[in-house]
């Protein structure tokens with residue numbers, strides 16, 4: 052496997068002087084080509100800032116980001132981002148097909164190719180036949196599928212996903228998780244996905260990076276050695292899965308993660324205010340309560356050394 056993304060000593064500071072706030076400090080990691088990696092960390096720790104720096108939307112104030120060897124200094128052509136808020140990222144005045152084609156117009160791909168590729172990618176996300184509709188005529192889950200299709204249509208070298216399923220109901224969320232894994236395997240995409248949801252990170256990923264409170268530092272880098280074929284019921288029931296989610300939950304409650312030199316009270320209040328998702332059964336990285344609930348319910352938090360390898 053070749054290295055797709057190389058993040059070295061990445062630091063981002065918002066503002067200057069007394070108003071300066073260091074959101075991420077000295078982060079170093081690599082993502083291999085074809086990997087699906089998830090980032091979890093407490094609310095406000097700097098996950099979105101990290102993705103914005105990787106995508107070139109904001110400049111790093113220290114360190115560097117390289118995409119297949121090239122230093123990122125603006126938004127690279129072969130990088131795509133899926134955001135949580137699909138309603139704000141799709142163009143309501145364009146049909147679904149035109150929304151999906153949009154990045155190809157930018158790349159000056161001929162019209163017939165654009166149409167064919169948009170149809171293909173819509174089919175791969177289970178939306179063939181809706182190309183002529185407008186986004187606002189679709190359900191939230193379908194709109195997020197359109198966003199994913201639009202991100203994939205240009206065959207990006209790296210797909211960044213920032214809490215992509217946080218605004219849909221629990222059942223749709225499961226469907227979109229499965230869609231992401233299927234598409235990633237079929238296309239061999241490299242994906243870096245940020246989530247608050249510990250269960251989701253373990254279910255989706257080949258690898259989970261656990262971040263500390265702001266300014267974010269990498270506390271653990273876990274291999275998720277679950278079988279490639281995953282199923283919302285049997286995988287989540289498996290001992291290996293339960294053990295891994297315990298491992299991540301424990302890490303998120305560890306002093307290493309909770310310790311914070313610079314996080315302000317707003318961050319702490321924000322973290323405490325998070326209360327898991329509508330399903331009520333997930334464990335939320337932004338909520339100590341979620342982890343307690345897990346411990347009470349499942350009480351089998353054994354060492355997961357067999358299934359998780361801490362790389363750092």
Ligand SMILES: Nc1ncnc2c1ncn2[C@@H]1O[C@H](COP(=O)(O)OP(=O)(O)OP(=O)(O)O)[C@@H](O)[C@H]1O
Nearest residue numbers: 065072074093094095096097098099100101265318
């Ligand atoms: N534009 C900005 N100007 C100043 N500070 C900012 C800005 N954007 C984010 N921050 C601060 O940087 C820190 C990290 O924010 P960021 O949104 O990256 O965290 P996050 O981990 O993605 O949060 P959440 O999990 O709640 O989405 C927070 O303390 C936040 O208040």
